[in-house]
Amino acid sequence: MNATAESYVTEDGRTIGAPVMEMKNITLKFGGVTAISNISFDIREGEIRAIIGPNGAGKSSMLNVINGFYHPQEGEIWFHGEKRKPMKPYQIAQQGIARTFQNIALFKGMSTLDNIMTGRFTHMKTNMLMQAIWKGPAEREENLNRDIVEHVIDFLEIQAIRKTPVGRLPYGLQKRVELGRALAAQPKLLLLDEPMAGMNVEEKEDMSRFILDVNDEFGTTIALIEHDMGVVMDISDRVVVLDYGKKIGDGTPDEVRNNQDVIDAYLGVAHD
Amino acid sequence: MFYRESGDFKTTYAKDTQTFPIKLDRMGYYTILAIAFVVIPTMLVMNVGGGANYWTNAILLPFLIWAIASIGLNILVGYCGQLSLGSGGFMAVGAYASYKLMTSFPDLSIFIIVLLSGAITAGVGILFGLPSLRIKGFYLAVATLAAQFFLVWMFNKVQWFYNYSASGQISAPTRSVFGFEVTGATASAEAKYLFCLVLLVGVAWVARNLTRGRIGRSWMAIRDMDIAAEIIGVAPLKTKLSAFGISSFFIGIAGALFFAVYLGAAEVGEAFGIQKSFLLLFMVIIGGLGSIFGSIIGAAFMVLMPVLLKNIMVGQLNWATDIAAHFEFVFVGALIIIFLILEPHGLAQLWRLLKEKLRLWPFPH
Structure with a gap:
């Protein structure tokens, strides 16, 4: 080399x-x-x-x-x-630049899906007014990003725990969800x-x-x-x-x- | 038996994330809306049982208005994790803003006045939310307590806010929506009720939309783990201030309604004192932190419980009113304590557990 x-x-x-x-x-x-x-x-x-x-x-x-x-x-x-x-x-x-932490730093009150969706934050652009109305741009953007997140979920083989609050998951899976959250940011x-x-x-x-x-x-x-x-x-x-x-x-x-x-x-x- | 998800396949992401994924829930929701919008107003108009004014003033209006405020505070405390004891002060801002707007612009629709009062309160809320970047938890609560006392003091001290009236009170002039009077002494019970109901449904709908998407997730991320939120790209100050803004917007609307529609006339220390801040916090905690439904049910609980206790103690047991009033404090206080020990996540969590059981009923697993 x-x-x-x-x-x-x-x-x-x-x-x-x-x-x-x-x-x-x-x-x-x-x-x-x-x-x-x-x-x-x-x-x-x-x-x-x-x-x-x-x-x-x-x-x-x-x-x-x-x-x-x-x-x-x-x-x-x-x-x-x-x-x-x-x-x-x-x-x-x-x-x-995305990262995971030595001690798991997941959002304990949210589901696996929401945790990984949060990873898409920097890619989502609709403003507060559109969010408040929801129908239209906000919902479209949400579903487009959901699609990307579902690919990450498939990739990490965590489909079954999609709607589970992350606090209930065992340690190894939590680590995996945290990786998923970082990956979702692409x-x-x-x-x-x-x-x-x-x-x-x-x-x-x-x-x-x-x-x-x-x-x-x-x-x-x-x-x-x-x-x-x-x-x-x-x-x-x-x-x-x-x-x-x-x-x-x-x-x-x-x-x-x-x-x-x-x-x-x-x-x-x-x-x- | 009927409360099932099985067989009800969601084929789009939109359907998967809808507010009421189970059919029976959806039907229940539409039923409640129909009752609220059609049955109750009809009963009020026909004056069924002869107590339309009593029901409206003792239960319906306080419930609707406190539910709006409770949704507002829940966004700040339950979703964004920023403890606030300044809600009474923020309600006062909404009330005085609506008073100044009503007296300065007599032709402006009361609907727009209420929304503008909310917007003004949002600005004040953002201002008092600034310390939240540096201080957290109980210390932030103390900082917002300062807002409570400062605002009440300001509305007492600066005479411009109550148009230099001798009594220091503000009183709502008559204003109407679509020709129906909703404020002032001559407004009918059903008009006041429907006006507040429309605003509650609107606020709940907006709150649900905001909390289900990008902004709601950023609030919850800040609440659960602020360092990790920051690493994902959530700007802490902007996010916290947006929660303060939206929360104060709703609380301001509630304050405006509380003064203009419910009380009619108000004196700031009495109507929007520190006890109102605590009452609102109790509603949010008892209803369930981080739940829109919880906010509404918490408001219902805190409004209905004293009325119910009073009716039982004075009406049924023939106790003296002053003794009943004191026992009311004891009972409500005890109920809150019992509640927090048995179910710290509030009535919304109880409801969730009940639904879990219902989905499997009659089987235990």
Whole structure:
């Protein structure tokens, strides 16, 4: 793989394009604590990019920077070849970045269908007056978006729980609904924060399959944080490794696996 | 037996998301509309039982007007999750706005005046909703409490609002719709009733439409998990303010009706004090948070319960009126507490459970 090439084709035939998101020398501090120090990496179009590292390495902080929850003190974020101005999280969502959370963040009082329909929010445009009248534009728009949502529901195989309040669903399904909500937004970049945390082997396999299918069928660019090394090494195209807020490795799964700094970070190294 | 979904296949998304998906529900809804629009007005006109004015003033008008206000507050508290104790103040805004409009523009239709009063209240509601971006829950309730006291104080203090009248009261002049008087001393019971009923049906219909679609989902998203809502693209301040606006719009309409149609004359501290804010909050909680039907049934409960208790205690048991009045507080208070312990999701949830059972009856599963 040539890191400077505009695009290349993977072994399984997917085309990986130019970088869609570039993080340049990001530094994030909370008071005296430096959560992320001077990290640069990029996410290429159509790839599955994993961010790994031990607890407290700054992985989730990194996603929160991409999302706009945190604003880094130093560094630049480039999205689709443009330097991004400081933005609110909802403005970043409107640019086409969706995410799921480490701890499930579904809307507990709503049904599966409504949760996923909420994911279409940025694509729906009718104003309040049309909504109040309902008949006409609002209903048409609702049904068009319902169609897209039903495709997501089919894709994730959750037809049976369409009308169930999400609070009643088991954990694995809730994770799936949350993925569905992010997918319904048809994002350009999908961020997954530990999509497989707390799942059993079957659920992990299902989720891995969904992630690969999303990437393959819709060509969605995915950045994910995951602790299960087997899964990460299996499904990701490139991996960036963080430790104590610093980048210690970046490359294909094989490169990362053989990187001495990464091995030290995970297995520990004798300090003398 | 008849209450079934099976065999009733929905072939379009529109049919799948209709308000009453079960046929019997739809029939029940049309029946209630027919009774409300035809049977009750006919009875009022013919003065069946001789108490048309009593029924209208003691039950029908308060119920209709409080139901409108209750739908309004439910949008803010039940759908958007923003606790408000300023409803009494917002009703006062609607009342004084309608008074100023009625006296300034004598030719304007009362229908338009009521809607305009709602719009003015919406503006005031949005203004007092601004702190909601920074403060949540009980703290927001305290901030809206400030709105309640400030507004009541303002309507007492600034004489322009009551046209410098010596008594400090406002009283509604006679105004009509399609030639029928609905405000003032000579307005007939059935005209007042129908006017409020049309507005309630309109408000309920708009509220249902708003809560079923994009805007309603954004309100509920903010209520359930504001961080996740933001990540999907829901702008928190705009969404909260839209809930404050719509909610205050309905509450303002209710305030205008409460003053112009129901009371006829009002003094702000007495008619729109803090107890009205609490009464409205009780209606919403007892009826069911996040349910339009719950708002209506909650209003019915809180309006009917005192009348019923009074009739039993004074009419049947021959108690002294002052003792009955005090016991009324005790009973209503106890009922609220019992209710909240047994069914915290309100009457709407009880109704939902009943329907679940009905669908399977006579089988348990």
